[in-house]
Amino acid sequence: xxxxxxxxxxxxxxxxxxxxxxxxxxxxxxxxxxxxxxxxxxxxxxxxxxxxxxxxxxxxxxxxxxxxxxxxxxxxxxxxxxxxxxxxxxxxxxxxxxxxxxxxxxxxxxxxxxx
Amino acid sequence: xxxxxxxxxxxxxxxxxxxxxxxxxxxxxxxxxxxxxxxxxxxxxxxxxxxxxxxxxxxxxxxxxxxxxxxxxxxxxxxxxxxxxxxxxxxxxxxxxxxxxxxxxxxxxxxxx
Numbered sequence: 001x002x003x004x005x006x007x008x009x010x011x012x013x014x015x016x017x018x019x020x021x022x023x024x025x026x027x028x029x030x031x032x033x034x035x036x037x038x039x040x041x042x043x044x045x046x047x048x049x050x051x052x053x054x055x056x057x058x059x060x061x062x063x064x065x066x067x068x069x070x071x072x073x074x075x076x077x078x079x080x081x082x083x084x085x086x087x088x089x090x091x092x093x094x095x096x097x098x099x100x101x102x103x104x105x106x107x108x109x110x111x112x113x114x115x
Numbered sequence: 116x117x118x119x120x121x122x123x124x125x126x127x128x129x130x131x132x133x134x135x136x137x138x139x140x141x142x143x144x145x146x147x148x149x150x151x152x153x154x155x156x157x158x159x160x161x162x163x164x165x166x167x168x169x170x171x172x173x174x175x176x177x178x179x180x181x182x183x184x185x186x187x188x189x190x191x192x193x194x195x196x197x198x199x200x201x202x203x204x205x206x207x208x209x210x211x212x213x214x215x216x217x218x219x220x221x222x223x224x225x226x227x228x
Contacts, residue, residue, distance in 0.1 A: 032214045043119070043205055043219035044158070051214045090157055094214075101171045103217075105150075105157035 002095040006106035021076040029097025121220035140208030147189040
């Protein structure tokens with residue numbers, strides 16, 4: 001079985017400061033990990049993914065994520081937050097074991113960037 | 116913006132009625148997935164269609180059904196609507212593969228009264 005957890009409902013950060021949105025996962029095989037962002041009344045937009053290779057993945061809008069196999073984590077990061085980054089962020093996982101095409105999404109973390 | 120479009124954007128239905136939601140997938144994508152996102156929750160996988168066949172299903176009752184057409188557009192049908200069906204319904208298209216990302220439409224907000 002696969003699962004994903006986003007332990008923080010909300011993250012507050014000042015503009016210009018670094019931000020981290022946390023995600024941990026559980027899979028039987030190797031994970032395929034994704035981050036999406038959702039603005040109010042909109043669908044989800046793809047930010048980045050980890051499939052294999054380098055543990056640091058770079059994505060859209062200056063975001064990056066670090067895959068840590070020993071801690072089963074895939075935290076989203078950005079060196080300098082913008083007010084426009086304020087949105088809902090979702091982590092998702094697919095398990096390579098069993099060939100499942102069904103992804104599991106976390107509950108989401110609301111990021112609020114203060115001016 | 117992705118090339119995935121959904122219609123309608125908003126819908127109000129009465130309990131017991133039936134509803135059909137529509138989705139046009141992004142060009143070049145042969146796989147369509149549907150999700151239900153309740154308020155304050157992450158998207159829950161309903162089912163996926165690949166080349167007009169259901170290719171996976173989440174934990175939703177049979178009154179949730181779907182279709183995919185030869186042009187890869189798709190419909191989600193929900194019969195006997197219940198109040199708890201009120202949610203944002205998201206359609207996502209992708210190419211085939213576990214490792215590929217999905218591209219989401221803007222969603223249909225369904226309210227059941």
